[in-house]
Amino acid sequence: MGCRGLHLLMWVVSILCLACFCCCQFIPKDSYLINCGSPTNATVGNRVFGADSSASKLLSTPQNVLASTTSKPVTSSNESVLYQTARIFTGSSKYTFTIRQRGRLWIRLYFYPFVYEKYDMSNAKFSVSSANHGLLSDFGGVNSSVVKEFSVNVTSGTLDVTFSPSGDSFAFVNALEVISVPNELITDDAASVSPPGRFQGLLWQALETVHRVNMGGPTVTFENDTLWRTWVPDQSFLVEKNLAKSVSNIPAVNYPEGGATPLIAPSSVYGTATKMNSEKDPNSNFNVTWEFKVDPGYQYLVRFHFCDIVSRKLNELYFNVFIDSMIAVRDLDLSIATSNILAAAFYLDFVTVKTVSNKLRISVGPSNVHDVYPDAILNGLEIMKMNNSLGSLSGPTPDNTSSSSKKNAGMIAGVSVGLFVAAVLAGLLFIFCRRRRRLAAQGHSKTWIPLSTNGGNSHTMGSKYSNGTTASINSNLGYRFPFVAIQEATNNFDESWVIGIGGFGKVYKGVLNDGTKVAVKRGNPRSQQGLAEFQTEIEMLSQFRHRHLVSLIGYCDEKNEMILIYEYMENGTLKGHLYGSGPELDQTHVSTAVKGSFGYLDPEYFRRQQLTEKSDVYSFGVVLFEVLCARPVIDPSLPREMVNLAEWAMKWQKRGQLDQIIDSTLVGKIRPDSLRKFGETAEKCLADFGVDRPSMGDVLWNLEYALQLQEAVVQGDPEENSTNVIGELSPQVNNFSQVDNSFSAAQSNVSVADDLSGVSMSRVFSQLVKSEGR
Structure with missing residues (x-):
């Protein structure tokens, strides 16, 4: 090559390098x-x-207090110099910044508390607001270096950042950033998890970065990120580390035209990944799951970063992506998503439903519709809190309710017999409702007025209501309530009267005209649970009455509403009496496939994404241990081996030492043989595979037997294995399936259900399991 050709080549290379540098480098306005x-x-x-x-x-403040310290906090980068000084605000103060380019801006606040003269910054409490958004509310109590990152949309030529001390306290900040965000970083829309579709309006949302995670790799400090972001490793968030494997291939990362850029995430993020640890088992069928702490009552923007650095060729990798129990992407093929470019950077945005739990779970798992080796990957993840309806990113939300119930030791002391009664009764309810559902499907008569499917006013209460706007429990049991009566009872669905939120909708406390307190469950039109579930609940619960079970009083289907009215649980829930509130993790997850709560959900569902008849058996087994141990089914505040109740209790059960973990108020009040039978029953319910679990009929019988062992002295050796003496109490144990098949005689007379409240459980079951009773 001649000198001229060499110069030309060097010129081309320089131009290409400059172009590459310019596309990666962001210069904020x-x-x-x-x-x-x-x-x-x-x-x-x-x-x-x-x-x-x-x-x-830039600052408007009533008093200047400039603080300094010689202490240096331990950080992952050289930012410690920023934490050696701070500005203290003794009154409400604000920075006013002139903005040249309107649009989204980052606000980063650096905090590190130290003591300066009379100011102990670890005791500071204050709020921070900006652009009409509350960023922090009653913030304080930090004892280490913290960076809070927010992004807001600015439509004027100025931006205020206001620090407001709470009460007699003060505010402080060690460093402050206000910096432009690239326009392409946050677009206006994202996918919606529930209901499936698109969410629009992100440009006007204030966002707080809650988690920014580099899967499978080390910390990426802001010095190594084009936009000065910090990405933390994912190891501390993994639920089961043994199911995951870290991989790295940073040189393989491609940024194709029209796709992700280094501004979205650097190659050090896209070039590492956490994947399924499935190399040794071609039949692997599990999910890799991460769990993140979030604030309840908010929606979150979840950004998934993908880059197929594990496949050797295209179309080798198909997998599913989940947010909590809801599927976000099914059968994701990164080859198609990235226009058939291997190892191409790619990202997906999703907006969650409003959270009711303080945990958000992210999972990836193999697809079962393609004949490929089971695998799934995730390279990076960002979770950003979205402002609530008040424009705030902190503090209570309009729809967020909290429980202040405390454990009532007096309510559960000496309830060893009641423990078994409750479990047995739940089993009875399951079988009874299942049989009722079958009869309804076969065209048997119903005791309730037929539903109006057009949402109109085709049925009226007539003389049942004096003026059509009031309702009372005595005169209207089992009938449709007018919508105006429900409005009156709930103070026009006052948000301050909300006592719960579930997959179907919100639950309001209400008061009928005669003073009766009720719980009003109002269907959310965005819910996946619709008319079928509405009808089923009415048909089943309207025919079951028991003093220990919540009764369905009425319903309303006017104006396209789906509203159910229940009697109000004045004394709270079973959970409240067992262990109060602890950390509240329960969330009703809504999807077309499953309704359930973490801790109760059949693990086979996570492997196969299919529910079976034995899934309810597993959940019931968890409830058995829950009432026995009087603790939440998931409690992340406990040591790792104790977090999941089912796993923890099963370890003690298999050791034969279940008595070591039962509720302290039950110690010494349960017969060993009765407890042994109870534990065996729960253990069988929690079998890993549904085929190994008993039927609900068998579960019911075993609990009845455990109750008999508790209430009466069993003939023979009390230490004898209870499974070997079961036939000595009743010869019908092996014929229990006949109970379910012969139940029509009892259920044909509704009074059987109505009369349960006045009958002892022993009499109830003697009617069911003895041939003469049938």
Whole structure:
């Protein structure tokens, strides 16, 4: 090659390198970096945080307190210089920044508490607001370095950041950033998990970065990120580390035209991944799951980062992506998603439903519709909180309710017999309702007025109501309630009267005209649970009455509403009496496939995405251990081996030491043989595979037997294995399936259900399991 050709080649290479650098480098139109409380500048990486004195003209404050310390916090980068000074605010103060380019801006607040003269910053409590959004509410109590990152949309030429001390306290900040966000980073829409579809309006949302995670790789500090972001490793978030494997191939990452760019995430994120640890088993069928702490009552923008660095060729990898128990993407093929470019950077955005739990689970697992080796990957993840209807990112939300119930030891002391009664009764309810559902499907008569499917006013209460706007429990049991009566009872669905939120909708406390307290469940039109579930619940629960079970009083289907009215649980829930509130993790997950709660859900569902008749058996087994141990089914505040009740209790059960973990108020009050039988029953319910679990009929019989062992002295050796003496109490144990098949004689007379409240459980079961009773 001649000299001229060499010069031409070098020129082309230089142009290409410059173009590559320009597309990766972001130069913000607006950039304010303040080293608060410091008289000098501070250099962090390739950025300079200006001295506080140069920013004083931006600040409106009643008093200046500039604090400093010689202590240096331990951080993952060289930002510690920012934490050696701070500005303290003794009154409400605000920074006002001139904005040249309107649009989305990042606000990053750096906090590290130290003691300066009379100010102990670990005791500070304050709020921060900006652009009409509450960013922090009653913030304080931090004892280590913390960076809070927010992004807001600015439509004017200025941006205010206001610090407001709470009460007699004060506020502080160590460093402050206000910096432009690239336009392509946050688009206006994202996929919606429930209902499936699109969510629009993200541009106007204020966002808080709650988690930014680099799957399968180390920490990526802001010095190594084009937009000065920090990505933390995923290991601490993995639910079962043994199911996951880390991989890395950073040089393989491609940024195709029209796809993700280094501004979306750097190659150090896309080039590492956490994948299924499935190499040794071609039949692997499990999910890799991460669990993240979030604030209940908010929606979250979840961004998945994918890059197929594990496949050798295209179309080798298909997998499913889940947010909690709801499927976000089914049979994801990264080859198609990235226009048939291997190892191409790719991302997906999803907006969650409003959370009711303080945990958000993310899972990836293999697809079962393609003949490929089971595998699934995730390269990076960002979880961003979205502002609520008040425009706030912190503090209570309009729809967020909390429970303040405390454990009532007096209610559960000495309830060893009641423990078994409750479990047996639940089994009875399951069988009874199942049989009722079958009869309804076969065209048997119903005791309730038929539903109006057009949502109109085709049925009226007539003389049942004096003026059509009031309702009372005595005169209208089992009838349709007018919508105006429900409005009156709930103070026009007052949000402050909300006592719960589920997959079907919100539950309001209500008061009927005669003073009767009720619980009103109003269907959400966006819910996946619709008319079929509405009708089924009415048909089943309207025919079952028991003093220990919540009764269905009425319903309303006017104006396209689906409303159910129940008697109000004045004394709270079983859970409340067992262990109060602990951490509240229960969330009703809504999808076309499953309704359930973490901790109760059949693990076989996570493997196969299919529910079976034995899935309810598993959930019931968890309830058995829950009432026995009086603790939440999931409690992340406990040591790792104790977090999941089912796993923890099963370990003690298999050791034969279940008595070591039962509720302290039950110690010494349960006969060993009765407890042994109870534990065996729960253990069988929790078998890993549904085929190994008993039927609900068998479960019911075993609980009845455990109750008999508790209430009466069994003939023979009390230490004899209870499974070997079961026939000595009743010869019908092996014929229990006949009970279910012969139940029509009892259920043909509705009074059997109505009379349960006045009959002892022993009499009830003697009617069911003895041939003469049948």
